[in-house]
Amino acid sequence: MNFHTRKWVKPEDLNPNGTLFGGTLLRWIDEEAVIYAIVQLGNPKVVTKFISEINFVSSATLGEIIELGIQATYFGKTSITLTCEVRNKITRKSILTIDKLVFVNLDENGNPVPHGKTEITYAFAGDRP
Numbered sequence: 001m002n003f004h005t006r007k008w009v010k011p012e013d014l015n016p017n018g019t020l021f022g023g024t025l026l027r028w029i030d031e032e033a034v035i036y037a038i039v040q041l042g043n044p045k046v047v048t049k050f051i052s053e054i055n056f057v058s059s060a061t062l063g064e065i066i067e068l069g070i071q072a073t074y075f076g077k078t079s080i081t082l083t084c085e086v087r088n089k090i091t092r093k094s095i096l097t098i099d100k101l102v103f104v105n106l107d108e109n110g111n112p113v114p115h116g117k118t119e120i121t122y123a124f125a126g127d128r129p
């Protein structure tokens with residue numbers, strides 16, 4: 001899995017309990033995942049179609065550094081399916097998992113169009129094992 005993006009949990013990211021707000025984390029994930037899909041499919045017109053169950057495994061707190069991991073698991077005809085894990089950068093403790101995020105490749109009119117990809121074709125610069 002590619003843990004490409006790190007985030008530093010700041011005061012504006014917290015919920016009233018003083019931990020990372022779920023909506024903020026989901027916004028970060030959706031953006032990270034769509035960038036991954038755009039790069040893999042080579043098309044900037046890609047939209048989120050489906051997100052499976054979200055498991056908030058543990059909370060993140062102020063000042064923690066977290067990292068967002070995304071990996072392609074299936075290439076359909078017009079869609080791509082990704083999986084996601086968010087974890088603490090230092091301890092590697094899992095914060096969230098999402099089994100499936102499905103993105104659809106669109107044409108200029110906003111209709112699904114085959115992307116022609118069958119496997120991961122682009123490794124992000126700076127990827128590490």
Ligand SMILES: CC(C)(COP(=O)(O)OP(=O)(O)OC[C@H]1O[C@@H](n2cnc3c(N)ncnc32)[C@H](O)[C@@H]1OP(=O)(O)O)[C@@H](O)C(=O)NCCC(=O)NCCS
Nearest residue numbers: 047048049050075076077078079080102104106110111112
């Ligand atoms: C994306 C959109 C154009 C797809 O339209 P659609 O009529 O569902 O298209 P299709 O039925 O041809 O499905 C397209 C692909 O999505 C997949 N798909 C459709 N519904 C799905 C679902 N519920 N779960 C998983 N995959 C799904 C299909 O299997 C197909 O993939 P494939 O070609 O690889 O087999 C349309 O649903 C849409 O505009 N949705 C809103 C997207 C959006 O605004 N996202 C931002 C969220 S705020």
